[in-house]
Amino acid sequence: MSDQFQNRADTVSAPATRAVAVTPHDSNPLTDAPKALYVGTGGNITMRGVNGTADTLWKNVPGGTVLPFRARYVRATGTSAGDLLALY
Secondary structure: OOOOOOOOOOOOOOOOOOEEEOOOOOOOOOOOOOOEEEEEEOEEEEEEEOOOOOOEEEEEEOOOEEEOOOEEEEEOOOOOOEEEEEEO
């Protein structure tokens, strides 16, 4: 496969090149800070950003949404959305 972008810098605004399933947890952070989160099944998401000091509740996020938010934590408590993917 040819990749015409392989020699370009990978920035936060560049398209993601991999996706990893996210399992919400109340105390474990995400392994790496993603560029964004994909929400497969809509609902609420409680998360904290990479530089945040408090959690934020994102209400009624529709399925199929890409949230351009660099989350450090995705909490189990308060999260009803599912099929979440961290985009890197």
